[in-house]
Amino acid sequence: MRARVIVRLKPAVLDPQGEAIERALQGLGFSGVKNVRVGKLIELDVEGDAGLVKAELAAMADKLLANPVIEDYQVEVAR
Amino acid sequence: MRARVIVRLKPAVLDPQGEAIERALQGLGFSGVKNVRVGKLIELDVEGDAGLVKAELAAMADKLLANPVIEDYQVEVAR
Amino acid sequence: MTTAVVTFPGSNCDRDCVHAVGDALGAPVARSWHKDHELPTGTTSVILPGGFSYGDYLRCGAMAALSPIMAAVKRFADAGGPVLGICNGFQILCEARLLPGALLRNHDGLFHCQDVELEVTAGGIGLLAPFDRRQRIVLPIAHGEGNYTADEATLDRLEAEGRVAFRYLARDAAGNGAVNGARRGIAGLLGGPCNNVVGLMPHPERRSGAHLHGSDGLLLLRGLVAAGANLGEARA
Amino acid sequence: MKTAVARLKDTDLTAVEHAREMGLDDAEFARAQQVLGRVPNKVELGCFAAMWSEHCSYKSSRTHLRRLPTTGPRVLVGPGENAGVVDVGEGWAVAFKVESHNHPSYIEPYQGAATGVGGILRDVFTMGARPIAAMNLLRFGRPEHPKTPALLSGVVKGIGGYGNCFGVPTVYSSTDFDARYDGNILVNAFALGVLRSDAIWKGTASGVGNPVMYVGAKTGRDGIHGATMASDSFSEGEEQDRPTVQVGDPFKEKLLMEACMALFAAAPESGGLLVGIQDMGAAGLTSSSFEMASRAGSGVRIDLDRVPTRERGMSAYELMLSESQERMLLVAKRGCEEAVRAIFATWDLDCVVIGAVTDDGMVRLVKGGAEVGVLPARALADDAPRYQRPTAAAPAEGEPRAPLGRVGPTVRAHVTSPSLAPKSWIYRQYDREVGAGTLLDGTRAPAALVRIPGTHRAVAMALCCVGRWCSADPREGARRAVIEGVLRTSCVGALPIGATDCLNYGNPRVPEVMGSFVEGVEGIREACLALDVPVVSGNVSLYNATDDRAIHPTPAVGVVGLVEDFRPALPRDAQTGDTVALLGWPAQGTSLDLGRVRRLAELVRELRVAGAHVDAQPVLEGGLSAALVELARRAGTGLFANLPAGTDVTDALLSEDGVGAVVVVPPDRLQLVHERAQRAEVPLEVLGALGGHQVAVAQQGTQGGAPLFEWDTEALFAELEAVVPRIAQGARP
Numbered sequence A, B: 001m002r003a004r005v006i007v008r009l010k011p012a013v014l015d016p017q018g019e020a021i022e023r024a025l026q027g028l029g030f031s032g033v034k035n036v037r038v039g040k041l042i043e044l045d046v047e048g049d050a051g052l053v054k055a056e057l058a059a060m061a062d063k064l065l066a067n068p069v070i071e072d073y074q075v076e077v078a079r
Numbered sequence C: 001m002t003t004a005v006v007t008f009p010g011s012n013c014d015r016d017c018v019h020a021v022g023d024a025l026g027a028p029v030a031r032s033w034h035k036d037h038e039l040p041t042g043t044t045s046v047i048l049p050g051g052f053s054y055g056d057y058l059r060c061g062a063m064a065a066l067s068p069i070m071a072a073v074k075r076f077a078d079a080g081g082p083v084l085g086i087c088n089g090f091q092i093l094c095e096a097r098l099l100p101g102a103l104l105r106n107h108d109g110l111f112h113c114q115d116v117e118l119e120v121t122a123g124g125i126g127l128l129a130p131f132d133r134r135q136r137i138v139l140p141i142a143h144g145e146g147n148y149t150a151d152e153a154t155l156d157r158l159e160a161e162g163r164v165a166f167r168y169l170a171r172d173a174a175g176n177g178a179v180n181g182a183r184r185g186i187a188g189l190l191g192g193p194c195n196n197v198v199g200l201m202p203h204p205e206r207r208s209g210a211h212l213h214g215s216d217g218l219l220l221l222r223g224l225v226a227a228g229a230n231l232g233e234a235r236a
Numbered sequence D: 001m002k003t004a005v006a007r008l009k010d011t012d013l014t015a016v017e018h019a020r021e022m023g024l025d026d027a028e029f030a031r032a033q034q035v036l037g038r039v040p041n042k043v044e045l046g047c048f049a050a051m052w053s054e055h056c057s058y059k060s061s062r063t064h065l066r067r068l069p070t071t072g073p074r075v076l077v078g079p080g081e082n083a084g085v086v087d088v089g090e091g092w093a094v095a096f097k098v099e100s101h102n103h104p105s106y107i108e109p110y111q112g113a114a115t116g117v118g119g120i121l122r123d124v125f126t127m128g129a130r131p132i133a134a135m136n137l138l139r140f141g142r143p144e145h146p147k148t149p150a151l152l153s154g155v156v157k158g159i160g161g162y163g164n165c166f167g168v169p170t171v172y173s174s175t176d177f178d179a180r181y182d183g184n185i186l187v188n189a190f191a192l193g194v195l196r197s198d199a200i201w202k203g204t205a206s207g208v209g210n211p212v213m214y215v216g217a218k219t220g221r222d223g224i225h226g227a228t229m230a231s232d233s234f235s236e237g238e239e240q241d242r243p244t245v246q247v248g249d250p251f252k253e254k255l256l257m258e259a260c261m262a263l264f265a266a267a268p269e270s271g272g273l274l275v276g277i278q279d280m281g282a283a284g285l286t287s288s289s290f291e292m293a294s295r296a297g298s299g300v301r302i303d304l305d306r307v308p309t310r311e312r313g314m315s316a317y318e319l320m321l322s323e324s325q326e327r328m329l330l331v332a333k334r335g336c337e338e339a340v341r342a343i344f345a346t347w348d349l350d351c352v353v354i355g356a357v358t359d360d361g362m363v364r365l366v367k368g369g370a371e372v373g374v375l376p377a378r379a380l381a382d383d384a385p386r387y388q389r390p391t392a393a394a395p396a397e398g399e400p401r402a403p404l405g406r407v408g409p410t411v412r413a414h415v416t417s418p419s420l421a422p423k424s425w426i427y428r429q430y431d432r433e434v435g436a437g438t439l440l441d442g443t444r445a446p447a448a449l450v451r452i453p454g455t456h457r458a459v460a461m462a463l464c465c466v467g468r469w470c471s472a473d474p475r476e477g478a479r480r481a482v483i484e485g486v487l488r489t490s491c492v493g494a495l496p497i498g499a500t501d502c503l504n505y506g507n508p509r510v511p512e513v514m515g516s517f518v519e520g521v522e523g524i525r526e527a528c529l530a531l532d533v534p535v536v537s538g539n540v541s542l543y544n545a546t547d548d549r550a551i552h553p554t555p556a557v558g559v560v561g562l563v564e565d566f567r568p569a570l571p572r573d574a575q576t577g578d579t580v581a582l583l584g585w586p587a588q589g590t591s592l593d594l595g596r597v598r599r600l601a602e603l604v605r606e607l608r609v610a611g612a613h614v615d616a617q618p619v620l621e622g623g624l625s626a627a628l629v630e631l632a633r634r635a636g637t638g639l640f641a642n643l644p645a646g647t648d649v650t651d652a653l654l655s656e657d658g659v660g661a662v663v664v665v666p667p668d669r670l671q672l673v674h675e676r677a678q679r680a681e682v683p684l685e686v687l688g689a690l691g692g693h694q695v696a697v698a699q700q701g702t703q704g705g706a707p708l709f710e711w712d713t714e715a716l717f718a719e720l721e722a723v724v725p726r727i728a729q730g731a732r733p
C-alpha cells in the first residue's frame, strides 16, 4: 500500500527556504504570493491493513522522520 | 487561498535520500517498508479564483519550483 | 580584456576567484553584481563562482539562474564568450540550461570537502587548452550536491560529442563517481556553441598557488583568461 | 510550567511565583523590586530574568573570571565586548571568541549546532572583523548510547550546514565520546575574523538623540527564554517541555555580514555612519539594548511597534525576549539613517529605526504609544547580582590504567579508540578551504594555519580540552588545555598571542562543581601567565548536568598564534625518509612543568620557522603511540620507531604525563635540530623514520631489536577511518 508522511515545520518556526522562495516568486511577478512554507513529502510502500499502517507510519515519524521540537507531521494512506 | 505544489523526483531519477530513509526505517524494525521517495511540498497563499490560480501555480512550477530535467510537479488548490 | 566574476547573494568564493585571477594570474578582473543587466565593459571571460547562492534553497542555483545578470551571461555565452562555472556556478549553469543535466544531492547525503583525482577528459579543447588530453590532476571539492545526473540519451550524447570535461578517477561498481554518485563519474562538462562554457564541481581557485597545496587549478583559470584574450583579438 | 506567565498581560504586575517560573529566586525578585521601587510588570520581569540569568549575567562565575590574565602588549580589546581583539602587525588585528550551544544542540542537533555557529560568527563580525576561520569542540556521550549517532550526525551536519553556506572555513575540530556527556553534549563553536587594528567597532549606545536601528531578519517567537534555559539543569523526561529552539538562516547571515562590512567602511571622510553595534544573541533585544546603554552610561527608548516581525500579535514580552537569529542592533549617527538603510537595502535586509539614545540611563519600552516597561540599564546589565557560591574540593576521579597485556594489542586498541581515532568523517563535512587562505587545517597538522588575506602573515589556532584529565584534577586538566593549545600552535611555527576559553561545567550550586570551576579558572590562569597568553574573550556554560550527573569539567581553550611569514614554515609535506625524533622530557609526576612546556614550545616553533621540521605532534592525549600513528597517517606512509633501551615500554608509549613533541625532520636538517635542541637544553631522541608500509615500534635491546609490534598501514588506516562512521551509523538520514 502506498502511503505518505508529510512533515512540516511548526507554524511558529522560521522557514528560511520558504522565505527565499516567496521573495523569488514575487520577483518573478507573482506578486500575490504569501506565506510560502516548504515541507517534506515522504512516500513509501507499507504492508498491512490501513488502520495498523497508520499507527506504524506515526511511529516512523516519531522515531525518525520528524523532530517534534520543530516539526509536525501528518500521515495519509491511499485508499 | 491556500495552495500546494508537490514536487517529486522523476521515477527514473535515483533518490539517495529516500534510499537512506528506507535503510534507516528497516534498521529500526519497520521491515515492510519499500520504495521510499522524498518529495517537496510547497504550500503558499495565492489570490484569485481557483481556475486561474491553478494556471498560475503551474507557471510558478515551470519557471522556478520544479526542474523538468529531474522533477515532476502537481498543483493542488484547497477547496 | 577582463574576467568578470559574478556575485550572487550567497556566493562565497567570489573573492577567492578575484584573488586567483587578479593576484595569482595577474590578469585584469572585474566584479559583477547579480542585479546588473550587463557584464562590465571589456568583459572577455566570465566566472560564476562557488558558494550557496540564495542559500541553496529550493534547488542549488535555481534562483540565481533567474537573476538579471544571467540573461547577459547567456548572451555572452551564446556569442562564444568563455564562461566558467565553479561548483555552485556549475549548478547555476545547469539550472540556466547553459549546460544539460542537473546536480542532485550527493549519494550518501553528506557534504564532502576533500581532494579528488580527476581526469581532464577533454584536455586541449577550448578553455582546457593548458591541459593534455586525459591529463590527471588533483583538485579539492566542497559540495553537498555534486551528484551529476541526466537521462541516458543525454549522457550518451555528451560522451559522443566529447563534452565530458572532467571525470572523477575514483568510481563505484556502476561507474559513477565514488565520492558523490555522479553519473559516469562526470565532474565537469563542456557546452556552448564552441565548447566555450565549462562547468565543474571541483574548485580550481583553491589550488592556485605555492602554499595552497598545488597549482593545478591555476591552469584552468589561465585557460579561461587565454580563451577570452583570443576572443578579444578575434573581435578586434 | 510556563502557563501562568504566558497568561499574564504585559502590564499586569507579577508575583514571586512568576519570578520563580522565569528563573529568578526570591532574593533576586526582591532586589528587582528594590531597583524599580515597585513591583515589575511582566515585560520588566522578563527583562530582569533574562539579564540576571546565569547566561547573561555570569553571576556565579564573574568574580572568578577576574582572575584570568587579560592584558598584554598585543591585546586591543579584552573580555567584555562581543569578541576579543589582538594585534597581529602590519596594521591588522584578529577578533575571536568561543561560545557554547550545548543545550539547544541536545534538543535539536542540527539547528542547535547551526545557530551556535551563527551566533559566534555574529559576535566576531560585529567587531568589524570579516570571519576567516572557525573551529569547534564537540563532546558526545559514549558511542553505544542510543542517542549518540543522531546527535553526532546532526551536530556535524548543522555546523557544516551553517559554516559552509556562510562561507567561513571550519579549519579545526576536536571531538570525543564519553559516558559523562550522555545526557549533556557539548557544542562549543569558535570563530576568528580579521580587521584593521584602527577600525574596531563596539557595542555602545552613545550620543543622545542618535537613532537605534534594527537590522537583519524579522522577529518571531523563537526560543523565547533561551537564556534562562541555558541556566537550568535538564531533568530526564522534561525534554518535551522545552521551548522551541531557533532555526538558523546562514544565507541571511552572510548577507547581514556583507552589509555590515559595507556599513563599517562607509563614509570614511566623515568618520563613518555608525556609533555602536551589537548582535542580538541570547535574550535578543533585551541583552543588546541594556548592554549597549549600560556600556555607554546612556539610556534608550525603543518603540516596540516598529520592530519587524514575522508573526502577528507579538507581545512586548515576546518581542523583548525572542531569540530569532541573524539580527543586530545598531546606533547610527543622527542624520545618517538613510545612508544606513540604503546599504542594507542593497542586500535585501530590513533596517528600521526603532528608537533613540537618551540620557536618563533608562531603557524605556513603548508599545501602542504607551510605556510598557521602564528599567535602569545599568542595574540590569553591569550591576547584575554576583555570587560567591560555596565551593568544595571535588573528589578526584580517574580510572586507573588497566593492566597492560602484550604491548601490541593494547596499543592497537588504544590508538583505535573513538577518542584517538581520526575524525575525517567529521572534517570532510566542513568546507575547510573557502576563502582560499587555509594553509593548514586540522587534517594536515596539529593546529590550523590561516593566512591573513593580502599578507604573508598567518594565524594558527587549536581548541583543546581533555575532560577526563579535569575530572582527575580540575586545575591540572585546565592547565593542560592551555598547554595543548600552546604546543599545537607552536608546532606549526606560531607564537601564541591570545586565548579564548569556554568553561563547561555542571550545576554551580553544587559546591564540588563550583570547586572544580574555580580550580579550572586557576589552572588556566597559571598556564596563561607562565606561557604569556592573555585571555581576551570567552564564555561560561553551567548547568551541564542531568539529574545531578554532571559532565566532566570541560574548560575548552582556544589558543591563537601568529606566524609572521608563513613561507619558510611550509617548506614541503612530510615524506618517506624523513627522520622521526622526540623532543622533551618523560613523565615526572602528573603535573606538567610549565617552564619545560615553554622551552619546548619555543624550540618547536623556532625549528618550524627555520624549516627544520615539516610536521610535528605534541605528546599529550594518547601518549607517544597516538602521536606516532597520527604522524604516519598524515604522511600517508609507514613509520619505524626504536624506543630507547631501559624505559618501560608501555609507559613510553602510553603515558600522558610527559612534556614532549614528536617532530618529522628532513634528513638534511637533522644536524640543525640537534644543535638547536642542545642549545635550548631540550632532550632529543632520534626514534626512526617515515617510510615503508608498516607502523612498527621496537625497543633497543628488547627482543633482540625485533619490533614489539608492526602494523600494516593499509589495514591500520582503514581501521582508524572506520571508527567514527561506525558510530554515526543509524542516524537520521
Ligand SMILES: Nc1ncnc2c1ncn2[C@@H]1O[C@H](COP(=O)(O)OP(=O)(O)O)[C@@H](O)[C@H]1O
Residues within 6 Å of the ligand: D055, D056, D065, D068, D078, D079, D080, D081, D082, D083, D084, D097, D099, D123, D281, D282, D501, D502, D503, D535, D536, D537, D538, D539, D540
Ligand atoms: N570564560 C571567560 N573568559 C574570558 N572572558 C569571558 C569568559 N566568559 C565570558 N567572557 C566575556 O564576557 C562577555 C560576555 O560574554 P557572553 O555573554 O558570552 O557574550 P555574548 O553576549 O556575545 O553571548 C564577553 O566579552 C566574553 O568574552
Ligand SMILES: [Mg+2]
Residues within 6 Å of the ligand: D082, D123, D279, D281
Ligand atoms: Mg554578543
